[in-house]
Amino acid sequence: MSASRPNRPSSTPGWGAPLQLVLRLLVMGLGLGVITGTALKLLAPRLAGSGQPGPAVPASLAPPGLSSLPRGLGLGRFEPRSELTALSQKWAQLASVHKDLQASGYLLVLDDGRFAQLNPERPLPAASxxxxxxxxxxxxxxxxxxxxxxxPLTLTKEVAGGGAGWMASRPLGSRFPFWEAATEMIRVSDNSATNLLIKRLGGKASLNARFQALGLTGTVINNWLPDLDGTNTTSAHDLARAIALVDTGEKLSPRARDLFREVMGTSRTNTLLPLGLLMGLGGDSADPDSDLLGHGVTVLNKTGDIGIAYADGGLIELPNGQRAVAAFLVKGPFNDQRSTDLIRAMAAEVARSLIGKPRASAAPRP
Structure with missing residues (x-):
């Protein structure tokens, strides 16, 4: 008979299995932590750039002083809320003196919605x-x-325009980079540069459709510039809205918005809106832009002048940090000084309404 095997005691569970489980949980936890941290790091810039507010920090957990810090300056909106009736009435009084002049005016403070108006949506010759x-x-x-x-944009006979600017004096076939045409269109109001852009952007009909989509309902291009007959139209409301769409961030990326401001800042003519604002602050100068800086005011504007019609529209940076858009158009007899005087007078009332009396220390800059 073979020897029987001795009975072995039944095995009891040891520490191996629990330790393996704990180690697995630790490894899984570390892995999830790494994955989560990496994902948050990648998503943080996108979340920050989305413009959406983050979760509120409880006051008890916020570092000292954090709750009182501003989240950033607002861009404002093109949204009229409360009318500056005294200013609107003053504009109407100024315009009523000249029965043979047609005037349009509009002002909107982008930060709080205060506005003034005078026939704001009346289409008038736009000029430049x-x-x-x-x-x-x-x-x-x-x-x-x-x-x-x-x-590069090529100068052709079709787009070479007379009047303001120098590009028309160049030989046909000359090529200009888009940035130069866009800048000269504003800086010296070059009409050929403007026509180059109109053609490159699809022509008159295409641009008119785009203006309608932007809510510029009175803005229409019927002829190449200089359009001395005044067939191209716009309104004070449209000019103010076009500038506000950029400054409030509703249109254009930040970089394109910077380009818009830089180009608008090159405009040489400052004898309408800027000079009128300065006159409202008690000043008068051959260089109103420089003198306005002494009052804490900056204006980025573009004028128009075809003799029978004058216009100016711009962005106004106020001393209190707010921004406003304002535009004025007047149609009247050819080269009638009353038209430009009326624009300056209405702009002067804007300065008196929004800024008030000038600071005692404000003085013309050397």
């Missing part, structure tokens, strides 16, 4: 003021990647 919405349309195409900043 229509170049502001054309610049907006061009920068929209740049933003969309459908044109480049240095794309």
């Amino acid at each position: 003021s229509i170049k502001t919405p054309i610049l907006l349309a061009g920068l929209e195409e740049l933003d969309a990647g459908r044109l480049t900043w240095n794309e």
Whole structure:
């Protein structure tokens, strides 16, 4: 008979299995932590750039002073809320003195919605003021990647325009980069540069459709510039809105918005809106832009002048940090000084209403 095997005691569970479980949980926890941290790191810039507010920090957990810090300056909105009736009435009084002049005026403080108006949506000859919405349309195409900043534009007989500017004096076939045409269109109001942009942006009909989509209902291009007959139209409301769409961030990326401001800042003519504002502050100068800086005021504007009509529209940076858009148009007899005087007078009332009396220390800059 074979020897029987001795009975072995039944095995009892030891520490091996629990330790393995704990180690697995630790490894899984570390892995999830790494994955979560990496994901948050990658998503943080996108979340920050989305413009959406983050979760509120409880006051008890916030570092000292954090709850009182501003989240950033607001961009404002093109949204009229409360009318400055005294200012609107003053504009109406100024215009009523000249029965043979047609006037349009509009002002909106982007930060709080205060506004004034005088026939704000009346279409009047735009003259060169229509170049502001054309610049907006061009920068929209740049933003969309459908044109480049240095794309060459060719001068042809069709687009060579008389009047303001120097590009028409160049030989046909000359090529100008888009940035130069856009800048000269505003800086010296070059009409050929403007026509180059109109053609590159699809022509008159295409631009008119774009203006309608932007809510610029009275802005229409019927003829190439200089359009001395005044067939191209816009309104004070449209000019103010075109500038506000950019400054409030509703249209254009931040970089394209910077380009818009830089180009608008090159405009040489400052004898209407800027000078009128300065006159409202008790000043008068051959260089109103410089003197306005002494009052804490900056104006980025574009004028229009075809003799039978004058216009000016711009962004006004106020001493209290707020921003406003204002625009004025007047149609009247050819080269009638009352038209430009009326624009300056209405702009002066804007300064008196929004800024009041000038600071005692404010003085013309040398």
